[in-house]
Amino acid sequence: MITPTRIVVADDQMALLDSLAALLETQSDFAVVGEATTTAETLAIVHREDPDVLLLNLGTPNARGFEMLRALDRSGSQVASVLVSDSMSQLDYVQAVKLGARGLVLEKDGAYQLFSVIRTVAGGELAFPNEIANHVIHAMAKEARERSGTLGRLSLRERQIVTLVARGMKNRLIADELHISENTVKRHLQSIYSKTGTHERLELAVLSLNLENKAA
DSSP: OOOOEEEEEEOOOHHHHHHHHHHHTTTEEEEEEEEEESSSHHHHHHHHHSSSSEEEEEEEEEEEHHHHHHHHHTTOOOEEEEEESSOOOOOHHHHHHTTEEEEETTTTSSSSHHHHHHHHHHHTOOOOOOHHHHHHHHHHHHHHHHTTGGGGGSSSHHHHHHHHHHOOOOOOHHHHHHHHHHHHHHHHHHHHHHTOOOSHHHHHHHHHHHHHHHHH
């Protein structure tokens, strides 16, 4: 039996929230485990339910949507977010990815596209249109080149962790690989973020890849 993808839906309009949740529940491989209309509710539900995906309806990009993403980032949540939006600027795309966004659905897209993006993100991949994805990666790679010297400040253990993060390994697997506790991995990651000026795992992966290419 296939384990359903567990989803939390966040939207500041209750009517739209209910409609999105009902749409997702038509799919046998989806399970809506929470609905939220505020940042506080979103944080509480995400930490309680530990969903696979957070579906965040931004509508026209607004401060509240990014406030939710920033609050989740500060809380240490690693939930993969899928954004639903009218439109976003290129700078908004980069900022959203840094704050945990892993996919984008435009409001003009149909239900099939929404389902496809959620499934892709739940599988650990990014789900952005090619043009947007290329811009995000190029922008983050440029920032990585500007920060490339910061990896020299890392300890050997921290460098090992960066390498494993770049391979897509989660904290628990990294802990098993290095024979340390998961809490120790988390402490090392906080130190790594501080030393490199990064904020999350994708940035570390891009930074690591840039350095590997430079050394090649």
